[in-house]
Amino acid sequence: MxxxxxxxxxxxxxxxxxxxxxxVSVLKEKYTVDTACIDDYSFSYCKGCRVCHNTAKCVQRDDVEYLMRKLAENxxxxxxxxxxxxxxxxxxxxFIDRCTPWCNTHEPYAELPRGKKGYCITLRTGSGIAESERVASSIEHFYGHLNIEAAGKLCLTNIEYRMNVEAKRSEIIRFCGQI
Ligand SMILES: Cc1cc2nc3c(=O)[nH]c(=O)nc-3n(C[C@H](O)[C@H](O)[C@H](O)COP(=O)(O)O)c2cc1C
Incomplete structure (x- = not known):
């Protein structure tokens, strides 16, 4: 897998x-792991033209196709x-807006292969969990419209910089161990 x-x-x-x-260090024990960063890709905003509602295709051609291929493959x-x-x-x-051709609220749509499980890990600098949960809700909403099962979330707080992650390492390892 x-x-x-x-x-x-x-x-x-x-x-x-x-x-x-x-x-990655946890999941590679169990899965073939692929990684990407949203900043590796260059794409335009959704123009809201709704052509994809009838064609299941975007009128724009850019890196969204490459990133969607990654989602499809995993x-x-x-x-x-x-x-x-x-x-x-x-x-x-x-990127989410540009996924409208794959969104299940209109017919036809460009379906991803079924059976995928989606997890999310969210983080914020502030200490309230509700905001981190809101970020997770946005991701789970995205999963829902792509027919991806929202299978688990880890919502973190009090993280601003890379060095702040150390205090959460065991919690992250535990969560990833259940994936
Ligand atoms: C533009 C911007 C907006 C942010 N807004 C919030 C915010 O609304 N609430 C919060 O708790 N942290 C906020 N943060 C802090 C980030 O969530 C936090 O620093 C996170 O660790 C950034 O991770 P990154 O450096 O990998 O992007 C913001 C950071 C940036 C750069």
Missing amino acids: KALILNCSPVKNGATAEICNIA DILVLVSPSYWGDVPGQFKA
């Missing part, structure tokens, strides 16, 4: 990336996202 760990932060070597590294998806202003970072939200 194959697992994709996606860093949904635009920062390639920050706290989110460090959590991804821990997830059985397990682990999306790791920080809170930026109380929700997912803009780069990741722009």
